[in-house]
Amino acid sequence: xxxxxxxxxxxxxxxxxxxxxxxxxxxxxxxYFPWYQxxxxxxxxxxxxxxxxxxxxxxxRFTISFNKSAKQFSLHIMDSQPGDSATYFCAALxxxxxxxxxxxxxxxxx
Amino acid sequence: xxxxxxNPRHKITKRGQNVTFRCDPISEHNRxxxxxxxxxxxxxxxxxxxxxxxxxxxxxxxxxxxxxxPKGSFSTLEIQRTEQGDSAMYLxxxxxxxxxxxxxxxxxxxxxxxxx
Numbered sequence: 001x002x003x004x005x006x007x008x009x010x011x012x013x014x015x016x017x018x019x020x021x022x023x024x025x026x027x028x029x030x031x032y033f034p035w036y037q038x039x040x041x042x043x044x045x046x047x048x049x050x051x052x053x054x055x056x057x058x059x060x061r062f063t064i065s066f067n068k069s070a071k072q073f074s075l076h077i078m079d080s081q082p083g084d085s086a087t088y089f090c091a092a093l094x095x096x097x098x099x100x101x102x103x104x105x106x107x108x109x110x
Numbered sequence: 111x112x113x114x115x116x117n118p119r120h121k122i123t124k125r126g127q128n129v130t131f132r133c134d135p136i137s138e139h140n141r142x143x144x145x146x147x148x149x150x151x152x153x154x155x156x157x158x159x160x161x162x163x164x165x166x167x168x169x170x171x172x173x174x175x176x177x178x179x180p181k182g183s184f185s186t187l188e189i190q191r192t193e194q195g196d197s198a199m200y201l202x203x204x205x206x207x208x209x210x211x212x213x214x215x216x217x218x219x220x221x222x223x224x225x226x
Contacts, residue, residue, distance in 0.1 A: 006152075032213070034215075046214055096158045096165070097166065097168070098153070098215060100153050
C-alpha cells in the first residue's frame with residue numbers, strides 16, 4: 001500500500017517555467033517530509049525538506065508548500081532549467097523509514 | 111569523497127547464487143539504512159541500524175536477506191539463493207543522530223543487481 005501518493009508521473013516544462021509536483025499522505029504520524037532528486041544510475045540526493053509545523057520553505061529556486069490539514073505538500077521549481085531534468089521523489093518519515101512516492105520524471109526543454 | 115559509498119556498483123548473478131553488497135556510510139554517522147528500488151518506483155525501506163544494532167526490519171526483508179553492521183561502521187547486505195525478483199537497485203543511506211523527525215538520510219550511489 002502506497003503511503004505517499006505523488007503526481008504527476010511525468011512533467012514537461014519549458015526552460016524558465018515553473019515545475020510543480022504534488023504529494024498526499026494519510027498517516028498523521030509522518031513528521032518529516034523531504035524531497036529527493038535522482039539522476040539515472042545515481043542515488044537520490046536530498047533537495048529540500050520540511051516539518052509539519054511550517055507551511056512553506058524556500059531554498060534557492062526550490063520551494064516546498066505544506067498543507068497539514070489537507071495532508072498535502074508540493075514542490076515548486078522556479079525558473080526551471082534543462083539541468084533540472086531528473087526524477088523527483090517526495091517522501092515522508094515515520095520512525096526511521098522514509099516512505100517514498102512513485103516519483104515524477106521531469107523534462108525541462110530548452 | 112566523504113559521501114556514502116557502495117560496492118560493487120553493479121552485480122550480475124545467476125539465479126540461486128548468493129550475493130553480498132557493502133556500504134560505507136558517511137564518517138561518524140551512527141544510523142545506516144538499506145532500501146531497495148525497482149525500475150520506475152521509489153525506494154522501499156528494508157532495514158535500519160543504529161551503530162551495530164539492527165533496530166527495524168521491513169516485511170520486504172525475507173529470510174533470504176541478512177544485513178549486518180558488525181562494528182558500527184560499514185554494513186553488508188547478503189541475499190541468499192537469489193531469485194529474478196531480487197533484481198533491483200539496492201541503496202544504502204546514513205544519517206547522524208538528531209532529534210526525531212529531523213534527520214536527513216544521505217544516499218549512496220546504489221548497487222544494481224541483475225539476477226539471470
